[in-house]
Amino acid sequence: MVTAASILVGVTCGLALLVYAGFLATRYFFVPRYPDEIHFATTSDGWRVAVIRYRPAAEPDGDAPAFSTREPVLLVHGIASNRYNLDLTDELSMARWLAARGFDVWMVELRGRGLSTRPRLFSGIRYEWSFDEYAERDLPAAAQAILRATGAHRLHLVGFSTGALACYAWLSSPHRNVEVASLVALGGPASFKRASRALSGRLIRSLRWLRHRWLMRVLAPLSGYVHPSPLQIIHNPENTDGAIQRRAMVNMIANFSRNELLQYSDWILNDAFRSIDQRRDYRAELGRITTPALLLAGPRDVLAPPDAMKLTFEALGSTDKQFQICSRAQGMRVNYGHFDMVIGREAPAEIFPLIAGFIDAHAGASPEPSERRDQEIVEQPIGGG
Secondary structure: OOOHHHHHHHHHHHHHHHHHHHHHHHHHHOOOOOOOEEEEEEOOOOOEEEEEEEOOOOOOOOOOOOOOOOOEEEEEOOOOEOHHHHOOOOOOOHHHHHHOOOOEEEEEEOOOOOOOOOOOOOOOOOOOOOHHHHHHHHHHHHHHHHHHHHOOOEEEEEEEOHHHHHHHHHHOOOOOOOEEEEEEEEOOOOOOOOHHHOOOHHHHHHOOOOOHHHHHHHHHHHOOOOOOHHHHHOOOHHHOOHHHHHHHHHHOEOOOOHHHHHHHHHHHHHOOOEOOOOOOEOOHHHHHOOOOEEEEEOOOOOOOOHHHHHHHHHHOOOOOEEEEEOOHHHOOOOOOOOOHHHHOOOHHHHOHHHHHHHHHHOOOOOOOOOOOOOOOOOOOOOOOO
């Protein structure tokens, strides 16, 4: 006879096994990353965001070409991710690839993830921020910290996915007081009409209480062996190794905030790109951006399809701007999806050189090195998040 007590015991044991599975996956698939410096910048509302640095190599690795600029390059990770999005392994690290070729590379971890301030049990901090804080508070604080640490007077931006959208919103702000020399946006559309065919705004809204980071760690050991159609929304499996996919699920994933998902559901349901309180229409403000820009799109990218990226490109006010579809038709080895634009097998050979070339073409004179170190530095990072 099944009793309530036996059901409770069974559920408790099942949850314990899942927790243990998540712990084992974290231990087995963890990827240690050791950048040169870790700084912390305090935002205008009191959050501490981590700004991770890879210093430029004195000599390029192997036969890699060296680029002339030493102006800082700020990388902004994508949706539901952390710094591992752009620094997953030695072979698939945009940050290390650029640093090995002479760039002064910095990565920001937006609030709520990784080494930045994030909600913890009894911390009093809740998952209540929106996308707007990324653009209006986190990026300005990170940029100011970089300029203070390097002595440079301007920097370059590389944004992926939501990171690209945050770059648009920051660049179009009339309150921005940091000079940006160039922008590279990968998979960051300002239109969501096509994405709404694959994503349900109502479902996204209903999942705002879910903390999926732990669930991804539990599922990681099973990932990469089969490629169901729903998962192909986020990457092209032809360009993503299973082992990399498992490591990404353990190290790269970060939780959404509740307001963030409410905002994304609004964008998808109404094909809007605006602040959560609707005081700013970010899409309408794209014309204010005059920064030289390169936009890259993948034909297999359902979240940021080429036509949506092209509309974004056309709306930018920049006179110096380029748009490229990363596909076999353009001479590349694969048709790129979304996440494989930065962690795909072919990305270091095909995508990263495009980014480096554009930044170098818009670089000014190398700034004098600065000895200032106004930010707190941690010697070694621990864990992911």
